[in-house]
Amino acid sequence: GAGVSQSPSNKVTEKGKDVELRCDPISGHTALYWYRQSLGQGLEFLIYFQGNSAPDKSGLPSDRFSAERTGGSVSTLTIQRTQQEDSAVYLCASSLGGAFSNQPQHFGDGTRLSIL
Template identity: 90%
Template sequence: GAGVSQSPSNKVTEKGKDVELRCDPISGHTALYWYRQSLGQGLEFLIYFQGNSAPDKSGLPSDRFSAERTGGSVSTLTIQRTQQEDSAVYLCASSLGFGTGGYEQYFGPGTRLTVT
């Protein structure tokens, strides 16, 4: 595809409900990343995938958060029993290879999640 896409662009949900956020990476990019950005804050790393596997889940804030990637492409980030502190912009990025070695990441436009 032309770039990384994310859906939905905005999501408002009630506290306690589950939400699913979707990320479509650039075609051919093997690495995929999820970050969270709260208002006025920097990017907080959540999880990354190499292919379909997630070697580092240490950034997930709690066991209410989970993510999967299928077919080496689309990824979903699921937040169960949402809390107000989950409100943030969730950004997805992809890179040609694995990022810590020095691959630039291409970011999607983000999903703004508001938990009321």
């Protein structure tokens, strides 16, 4: 398929461990977003990449969270020293244009992260 692909689909880990979540955007999409979906908080923006510009990290909840996008394509979201409140579904989206281009965002199926 040509959609946004996320891996793993499910991740269970112990509190204090580091985790890496991967996102493969749709080919040719220059913009990539990470969101977090959790009970009680709804859908929250985490970080935005657009081409070679510096990423918008304004939604990252703490310095334990980081993300990178290599070669303008694949992105990895890393959570260090996980806490139970990090349990959520992490969604990745990509779009053909940037945030002000009015292009819709296409979402992956998400990674369900559970911290024990």
